[in-house]
Amino acid sequence: MSETVYPVPAEIAANALIDNEKYLEMYQRSVSDPEGFWGEHGKRVDWIKPFTKVKNTSYDPHNVSIKWFEDGTLNVSANCVDRHVATRGDQPAIIWEGDDPSEHKVITYKELHHEVNKFANVLHACGVKKGDRVTIYLPMIPEAAYSMLACARIGAVHSIVFGGFSPDSLAQRISGCDSKVVITADEGLRGGRKVPLKANVDKAVAGLSVDKVVVVKRTGGDIAMKDGRDVWYHEEADRVSDHCEPVEMNAEDPLFILYTSGSTGQPKGVLHTTGGYLVYASMTHQYVFDYHDGEIYWCTADVGWVTGHSYIVYGPLANGATTLMFEGIPTYPSPSRFWDVCDKHKVNIFYTAPTAIRSLMGAGLEHVEKASLDTLRVLGTVGEPINPEAWNWYHDNIGKGRCPIVDTWWQTETGGILITPLPGATALKPGSATRPFFGVQPALVDAEGKILEGATEGNLVLLDSWPGQMRTVYGDHERFVQTYFSAYKGMYFSGDGCRRDEDGYYWITGRVDDVINVSGHRMGTAEVESSLVAHPKVSEAAVVGYPHDLKGQGIYVYVTLMAGEEPTDELKKELRDWVRKDIGPIASPDLIQFAPGLPKTRSGKIMRRILRKIAEDSFENLGDTSTLADPAVVDDLIDNRQNKH
Numbered sequence: 293m294s295e296t297v298y299p300v301p302a303e304i305a306a307n308a309l310i311d312n313e314k315y316l317e318m319y320q321r322s323v324s325d326p327e328g329f330w331g332e333h334g335k336r337v338d339w340i341k342p343f344t345k346v347k348n349t350s351y352d353p354h355n356v357s358i359k360w361f362e363d364g365t366l367n368v369s370a371n372c373v374d375r376h377v378a379t380r381g382d383q384p385a386i387i388w389e390g391d392d393p394s395e396h397k398v399i400t401y402k403e404l405h406h407e408v409n410k411f412a413n414v415l416h417a418c419g420v421k422k423g424d425r426v427t428i429y430l431p432m433i434p435e436a437a438y439s440m441l442a443c444a445r446i447g448a449v450h451s452i453v454f455g456g457f458s459p460d461s462l463a464q465r466i467s468g469c470d471s472k473v474v475i476t477a478d479e480g481l482r483g484g485r486k487v488p489l490k491a492n493v494d495k496a497v498a499g500l501s502v503d504k505v506v507v508v509k510r511t512g513g514d515i516a517m518k519d520g521r522d523v524w525y526h527e528e529a530d531r532v533s534d535h536c537e538p539v540e541m542n543a544e545d546p547l548f549i550l551y552t553s554g555s556t557g558q559p560k561g562v563l564h565t566t567g568g569y570l571v572y573a574s575m576t577h578q579y580v581f582d583y584h585d586g587e588i589y590w591c592t593a594d595v596g597w598v599t600g601h602s603y604i605v606y607g608p609l610a611n612g613a614t615t616l617m618f619e620g621i622p623t624y625p626s627p628s629r630f631w632d633v634c635d636k637h638k639v640n641i642f643y644t645a646p647t648a649i650r651s652l653m654g655a656g657l658e659h660v661e662k663a664s665l666d667t668l669r670v671l672g673t674v675g676e677p678i679n680p681e682a683w684n685w686y687h688d689n690i691g692k693g694r695c696p697i698v699d700t701w702w703q704t705e706t707g708g709i710l711i712t713p714l715p716g717a718t719a720l721k722p723g724s725a726t727r728p729f730f731g732v733q734p735a736l737v738d739a740e741g742k743i744l745e746g747a748t749e750g751n752l753v754l755l756d757s758w759p760g761q762m763r764t765v766y767g768d769h770e771r772f773v774q775t776y777f778s779a780y781k782g783m784y785f786s787g788d789g790c791r792r793d794e795d796g797y798y799w800i801t802g803r804v805d806d807v808i809n810v811s812g813h814r815m816g817t818a819e820v821e822s823s824l825v826a827h828p829k830v831s832e833a834a835v836v837g838y839p840h841d842l843k844g845q846g847i848y849v850y851v852t853l854m855a856g857e858e859p860t861d862e863l864k865k866e867l868r869d870w871v872r873k874d875i876g877p878i879a880s881p882d883l884i885q886f887a888p889g890l891p892k893t894r895s896g897k898i899m900r901r902i903l904r905k906i907a908e909d910s911f912e913n914l915g916d917t918s919t920l921a922d923p924a925v926v927d928d929l930i931d932n933r934q935n936k937h
């Protein structure tokens with residue numbers, strides 16, 4: 293396979309924070325002397341009481357424990373807001389671009405300070421105290437950032453739930469961390485359509501013990517307010533002062549919980565803490581995007597995902613950057629929206645998901661050609677592997693061949709980017725996340741956990757901790773140990789497969805567990821299965837991913853019906869709607885195949901390997917089917933496989 297290599301462009305190299313020589317030198321030090329390296333870089337944030345201990349971590353499955361800067365104290369909101377007010381009070385902190393192109397707002401650091409203080413006092417007035425959990429279910433409006441920072445200011449732990457999740461999914465995530473306060477908006481606005489956020493909250497909290505629902509007015513739509521429980525944010529804000537002292541937090545005090553899908557069971561609450569997370573989010577934001585003071589930086593993610601946490605809010609604001617926050621979708625009012633916004637706000641750094649690039653690529657070049665895009669300097673991608681075709685399109689048409697693309701590999705669990713090019717240091721290969729960030733020690737292992745050397749392929753593990761790593765699964769440390777540290781002794785297992793080439797570049801090949809990645813969103817196949825089997829007509833269900841041109845992976849569902857039920861197209865629609873309503877639109881199955889039986893071993897275990905192969909159309913190498921209880925089911929599955937188009 294011939295592979296194009298793109299060297300660092302000369303204009304980038306001339307001004308970059310890190311060149312290749314510096315990368316190699318810093319990387320070497322970061323892994324040979326992590327204490328010294330992080331002791332130094334830990335100082336990039338303001339500490340109330342400076343740390344004297346740097347790293348105290350163990351991957352021993354009998355005693356997994358991760359602590360960074362453990363005797364230091366700080367406040368995240370003071371770092372993201374207060375410390376910039378004196379030096380850059382009038383600089384935009386957030387540029388907010390509404391769903392409707394006629395709406396935008398610029399929030400300076402001074403204004404951000406005012407808003408965050410107000411919001412913090414409103415939370416106090418609602419009875420929120422240090423250590424309490426607060427669930428945030430907001431659209432992409434500035435209040436999302438204010439409320440996160442307000443929680444951090446008073447030491448409350450936020451748990452953001454993506455606005456696309458259903459009332460049931462929301463309820464699960466509220467009760468999972470026992471939040472007594474929920475922050476939402478009357479309605480969200482996406483692509484010109486209203487999202488009934490408050491109505492969803494009403495359904496979700498019925499039956500839960502939630503004391504207060506704080507409602508931000510976004511659309512002014514008609515909603516119900518429950519006396520004694522629901523309060524309007526703007527009314528409460530009028531009553532409180534705009535001064536709230538940031539609380540002194542220990543480096544290892546929780547900052548947030550974020551629910552994410554795993555290969556088994558229900559979503560788990562990934563817990564991130566204060567000091568290490570902030571050091572890592574801010575450092576990666578600065579170096580990975582080669583962020584220079586005064587630049588306009590835009591990450592198109594939603595704050596409901598980890599990318600929004602680390603690279604819309606915490607990383608950029610800790611660095612005193614200007615971060616653009618976009619309420620809408622890439623294709624509204626037309627597929628030129630992203631590029632129009634880049635021109636309108638003179639965006640220098642643009643970070644998005646491959647799935648968005650693929651869909652805009654499909655919309656045609658005429659939507660790009662109207663924009664000049666001449667302020668762009670660095671491009672990024674995140675969330676799923678990027679196919680070289682999409683990479684090239686992005687590079688040539690958006691970056692006009694002059695902007696490096698940082699393909700950033702990381703996870704909710706990692707808190708920040710782990711494998712990535714640095715714009716001024718790394719020659720690029722389309723489709724490769726290239727090399728580890730400072731302090732990150734990736735390795736590839738075989739099924740037995742043996743470390744593989746050189747150019748090879750295997751399961752991606754990390755051999756040592758970095759400051760942004762998750763600390764535990766909220767309320768279930770055992771699950772944390774089981775999920776990440778039990779497969780390979782002494783290593784963190786990512787769940788991803790990966791190839792390493794002759795140059796030591798990493799190429800993520802996708803999940804090797806029962807997690808699928810649909811349009812850059814993580815989905816546990818077990819979650820979709822449990823939703824399906826809850827339908828009265830479904831007896832059994834198995835869910836696998838299959839290659840999908842736009843989404844990266846699509847959701848392929850095998851369903852066995854209860855005796856006597858008819859396998860009709862109407863029923864397929866009913867099942868699709870069922871999952872959509874139960875989990876949310878992102879979990880909606882793409883293809884449903886009715887199967888009289890599923891391939892099982894004699895002990896009754898479903899052989900997913902076979903189901904995956906059939907969904908992928910690769911019937912030739914189904915592997916050994918002789919252990920199946922009834923090999924004939926496979927022929928039926930193949931004969932009735934669903935078409936992709």
Ligand code: WTA
Pocket residue numbers: 552597598599673674675676677678699700701702703704705725786787788800802803809812813814
């Ligand atoms: C996948 C998103 C290939 C991977 C930040 C990982 C990627 C999962 C990349 C985490 C990339 C993320 N190339 N695959 N650059 N970035 N992934 O938790 O499978 O939503 O394990 O975090 O997305 O998804 P999560």
